[in-house]
Amino acid sequence: MIRIREGSAEAFGAYLKSLWKDLKTEQHLTFSYVEDERQHFYAKEISWSKIVSGAALCAVLIASMGALGMISLSVARRRKEIAIRRVMGAVPSKIASGIVLNYALPGFVAAVIALPLSYFFMDEWLSIFAYRFQ
Incomplete structure (x- = not known):
């Protein structure tokens, strides 16, 4: 494996071919770039x-x-309740927070369940690769 500067791949390939010709060997020179190999190897995952x-x-x-x-739909069904609360002096932010909390709690519970599951499945999937991130 040889590391070359970015942008000089074609010139280096031509230089390698000229060196190989000077050796006058019967074998053919074949080389490939790591980036191409990586793209081919991870094509399925990509x-x-x-x-x-x-x-x-x-x-x-x-x-x-x-x-x-x-x-x-909830706001439309509770329109009268919201109007009565408003007339009785409720602050609009309190009314809105009451509506939002009805839907935020199930969303929070779903996140608490989904995040550990997704971590487990991602960890299992990443364990099949040879190189690991720490």
Whole structure:
């Protein structure tokens, strides 16, 4: 393995070929770049990464639209209650925080469950690779 400066790969390849010709050997010179080998080796993981990222983005968008729909439905159903609270002197921030807390608590519980699970599955997936990050 030889490390060369970035941008001088073609010149170095030509230089290697000229040196190989000077040796006058019967074997053919074959060489490849580590970046090309890495791309080939991790092509499957890269494609899976793109697929999973796209699916995760779609899932987050759908979940966000669902949460927005549920909150707007809840506000529409509780319109009279909100109006009465407002007339009785409730501060709008207190009304809004009451509505948000109804949906934040299940979201927090979901995060508490999902984060350890995702850590476990990512750790299992990363254990199949030869090189590890500490």
